[in-house]
Amino acid sequence: MTPVLDIRDLGIAFGGLKAVDQVSFQAQRHRITTVIGPNGAGKSTLFNLISGALRPHRGQVMIDGVDMTGAAPERTKAAGLSRSFQITSLFPDLTVAENLRLAAQVLEPAGRAFLPIRRSQRAMAKTDQMLERFQLVHKRDELAGNLSHGDQRRLEIAVCLASEPKILLLDEPTQGMSHGDTADTAKLVRSLTQDVTVLLIEHDIGLVMSLSDHVVVMHQGRKLAEGAPDIVRADPAVQAAYFGHH
Amino acid sequence: MTAIDYLQFVLAPQVVNGLALGVAVVLVALGLTIIFGMLDVINMSHGEFYAIGAYAALALAAAGVGFWFLLVLVPVLMIPLGMAAERLLIRPVFGSKDRHVTTLLVTFGLGLIVEDVLKIIFGANTQRPPTPIPGASEMFGIILPNYRLFLILVGAAIVLGVAYVVYRTRLGAMVRAAAFDRNMAASLGVPVSLVYAGTFAFGVGLAGLAGVLLAPIYSVFPTMGRDFILLAFTVVIVGGMGSIWGAVVAGLLLTQVQALASLVISPVWTDPIVFGTMVAFLVFRPQGLFGRLGHA
Amino acid sequence: MTSAIIKTLIGGLLAATALSGGAFAQSGPIKIGVVTPLSGTYTPIGQQVRWGLELAAKEINAAGGVAGRQVALVFEDEEANPAVAVQKAEKLFQVEKVDFLTGTVNSGSTLAVAQLAERNNKLAATTVSFADSITGDKCSPNMFRVNARAEQQSVALAAWLAKEKPKAKVYYLGPDYEMGRSTVAAFKSSAEKTGSATGGEVFAPLDSKDYTQYFGQIRATRPQVLYTSVAGNDTVRLLTQLQDFGLLSGLTVVGASGTVTSQNITAIGAAAEGFATGVGYSPQIDRPENKKFVEAFRAANKADPDLYGADSYGLLFAYKAAVEKAGSTETDKVREALRGLTWQTPQGAKTIRAGDHQAMQPMYVVRVTKGKFDIIDNVAAENAIGPDACTRF
């Protein structure tokens, strides 16, 4: 079986700095793959390369066996890849339900684009389903900009999921959350794997260890190690990267 | 017409006259580009500040103030006006999400008002202060009025002076630092909001100075603010928002293009050409020739 | 509920205007609408129009009015924009129920208002626009012109030029828009008829900042005469720049009547010296009627009248004569009365040619001497008028 996401030898440089350098790994279907690494390791840049926000200078991005290297975000989206952002990027002037519906309306056939939104039944149903699943039903008509931070982070994931992607890229979904919210979110992310493959950036090592099926460690743009959580954890190179050089 | 005649009577004067116009355009564009580069504000009322400068010069000259003193007095008088405009109109909307658009709209409204107020105070008729330096000089058969010669020199001096302040002094470093990185500059002790207001006022003062200098050549009337503004915007965009050298190069270049193009095609088409250049730059090189001063 | 309020409001508004407009139209004052630029670039001209009309109305009313009825002027600002002019003209016709309309300055406005007058079956006149087309190929049975059109001006000026500088080489510099091109063409044809040679021509964009870019061509051609038809601020710039560049010495500058006027002559200063143009009016015209008019105008407005002020002043007397002759303010009757009407104005008798509604008038050539226009030549009305090119009526 082909991996749902196959990253081959990916690289990009800004000026002289190799932000991502020869990174290769695969994400297996319905598994959680987590990218970790100290600040500036190139994790977010990697996400940008995969999702089409940046065009790589070298290497390939294969989604479900199809080469999507350098494709624009709307095309990687169409290929089944959905991503969230480290800094919440919602539509603050729209309500929670509208945010979700906007994402879900890609599910509708193109011909519906010019029919009233009420007729987009699949998108409407999906919206309700997402509200339910992410416990946002009672907030459906609130403006996304007025939600609490935790709710915004959750909505961010819900928006990504509303378009029924194959792959979900989550960039620090628990950033800025309280302990309780973090635990809830972890549970939520775990539950997502029934439907999708998850690629995660996360700093909370406890969370990474308990949640991930596979961990990729990045350091200064390069892949330092990869493997099962506890194997990676024991790797001395990884320890050194985190604590500095001796 | 012989080739020599063409060169002496047509081509050379065209280039020299284009230079004088270029200096005028640069003078108007200078304040505009500094305000844009520093504050990210498109000051649609810049032309009206230029008109205020010209009218102030006219009124003060009528009250017996000499031209040389006006060159200093008018810009100085414009500073508090600029400060007030920044404080009352720009700052309240400066933090809004659509700063570009809101400041553009607010200054657009201000321009409407100023134009009408000038008409109420000074009447609708065109006026013109006497040329402070009369006469003309001839060099190699090219006649250039002394005042234009003076304008070219003073224009160059002003540009150099402004460039010196901006690029060579601590004050200039503070301004540029605040434009690049507001927070970092503040953390080094730069009083950022004062610098912003001061820069806006400085730009307004420059517009006023341009008004004093150009009034004897281009005359004074209430709608004069619209005169240079499109060309000045073009110069700012082509030169790179906030770049002083960019404004100089683009101002001189565009006026030369205009001057030389008008030799071969109907002058009416020179506007579309200049404008086409602006569009081409916006589309293909939005940072302009020289990039920008900062991104506040 | 709100809609009800709006309805009532609008209803009241309409009812009020209907009352004020309709019921007293025949017995009250004769209303004359003036749609003229009171803001924007043409404001100075609009001001002269206003002053001239106000003075005439005052005098006519003091002398018992028109056919015993007082004259009331209703002003509207047209912002030198035909779209606004038409809207305001319609307001004057429909709401104010004016009997007659005047005041438009730019020819676009005049033409658009002429068409509106036709559709409203009212009469209008211009005292400023001099585009030949207004009483030529775009003539209208409802539009009259009491000022001199471009061709009259050119004929007079060319006749003088042939005497003053026979077979001179003339260079033409016009503003690059319809008016500029037609005035240059008109003068060129008149001047070539009287023996002048054409040195070259150039059209500068309207609102040019700098005319120096054309000076090279002018110097290279070495003309004796420069004809120009730029106006307003553009003239100030052109002439002072010519002076600054030392081009005025040995060059006779002539131009259209709107080129140097009382609005910009002060700003032009010494650079205006020697400028000659063909006009239908000058404050210097040595007639007692004119002296009286100039004095009254000065007393009222603290400014000299120029051709716009004088022609606007004269218009009201034409209208008065026509209404009194027709014995009515009805459009058809007044139109008939205006056709062929001869009446007295400060500058002498004018006659409206029935064929194209263009006033025939003696033409003067005036030249700036010491900041004032001096009359230096004149051409009889019938020699300047030119052929009737109107085919519509």
Add this chain to the structure above:
Amino acid sequence: MLQISALHSHYGLSHVIQGIDIEAAPGEVIGIFGRNGVGKTTLLKTIAGWVKPSQGAIRLGGEALDGLTPDRICHAGVGFVPEDRRIFPGLTVEENLSLGLLQVKGRSSRDEKRVVEGIYDRFHRLGERRHQLGTTLSGGEQQMLAMARVMVGKPRLVLIDEPSEGLAPMIVAEIFAIVRELREQGAIILLVEQNIHEALSVADRFHVVERGQIVFSGEAENAGDRERLLKLIAV
């Protein structure tokens, strides 16, 4: 004396600093450790005035800093070396340095010159490149410039965020030498650093931050505290 008590701040809607207390005396280096995204940077930004505290107090030598604008905080004696150095791109090395002089008011231009020359003596590479644009320097040189820019102002409190990030080990050692010099000048230093080993070599005490709160405080010299620290932020 630095006193931070019950400090809270928000970044947008996210409640980043959730009640932090820190005290420090002149000449003390305090290490602030913790994983990414726990609020270390926001803590420094809040002290520097880039982020307005939503609650709590910051006092330096008895003077209240909370709620002041960054330039007022600077003049109160706070120097800030932020993450990514924030060298002004259009300014030369010397101009970058000269802005640091603004912190001390009323210095004569001769004094200022002497201070700058002192910096060039101390950092030869900056002296050699004084007329180059600051951004043309290498990462290590930029970090030196950022620290020198603060040094010339004689601050009482220096906030340093990740000075060793992305730098080669040799340069990291130099950077920490500068931190020591600052300490010797009598400044209080708050040091956010991922390179725990280097940081502990200069720090007197440290705090570990997790989700906006201090979860552990210890002495740099105390072996037990160090062990606890490593456990807390271990991979």
Add this chain to the structure above:
Amino acid sequence: MHDRLTQSMRASHLLALLFVLASLGLAAIGAVTGDTFYLRLGTEALIFAGLALSVDLLLGYSGALSLGQALYFGIGAYVSALTLMKVPSFWLAMAAAFAASLLAAIIGGLIANRVRGVYFALITFGLAQVFAKVVYNTRELGASDGMIGIPVIEIGFGPFSVSAGSPVGFFLVVLSIIMGLYALTAYLLDTPFGRVLTALKANEKRVPFLGYSVWRARMAAYVLAGLIAGLSGALYPMLRGFVSPELMFFATSGNAVISVILGGVGTLIGAIYGSVLLVILKSIIGSWTEHHLIVIGALFMVCVMFLPKGLIGFVRPRIEALLMRRPQAGPALAEPARLTPAALKSGSAS
């Protein structure tokens, strides 16, 4: 259950209905009193309301400020005028204006949509300026004088026909066309397609990651706005019988922007109310003083600074609140109490 956008559109529709009723009232009164001027002035206000509508579609939904929308208005007017002078057919003129403004908007969009924000504003400003200058100097188009002599046409609707010269008749025709354009725009904004446009203003960066092409959405909005402006412009020569280059000048575009700001950005109906309001204001101030620029300028600045959602933006949330309360008054009493503040906030915040 309706979402907030649908809800605020419903409030807009109520205001639109109110507008139509008031207009019909005016028409009725006008017909009774035999008024011509006010009806024709109203017609003109409606035509310019179409232009304002197109500005609002760009500014209020896709977030792009066009300072040169008069370009398409002018193209529509000129093409309609040229057509009418050859063949006096309403439908042909509208079709020609449609085609011409479609073509022009595609070309203009390809140029202007390369940039954003303030650059977009400057490019649209310049495009209109240059094009207006060219028209101003083209003799075949009447140059600076414009073109007169556009015939008064009969507008055929199957068995009926209305004369463009009839004040009431043409007022009603224009009213239905402009309100039709409003309805069409409002309809489109309530479709999945329209929601993508709305998303552009809210957070353009996120849009491609939801699977929509930003460029295509911006182009669609631009072309649609160009068409609305062009079709509105096509009506102008039918009303006034002439066209002049001033229709494309900045003053025309600027007035449309002022109308939108006055009425309320992003409300659609606000553009229409704003346009009518501006005409009334100008008419009142114009007869009182020639210094109307001061009043308009000051009002405009006040709106930008203190009433960023304009008059309708001020009124509409109240109507929304009313609308929300009514249908849910029965079963869910708790619901409206919680929703109202949010609905109110949506109007004044942001």
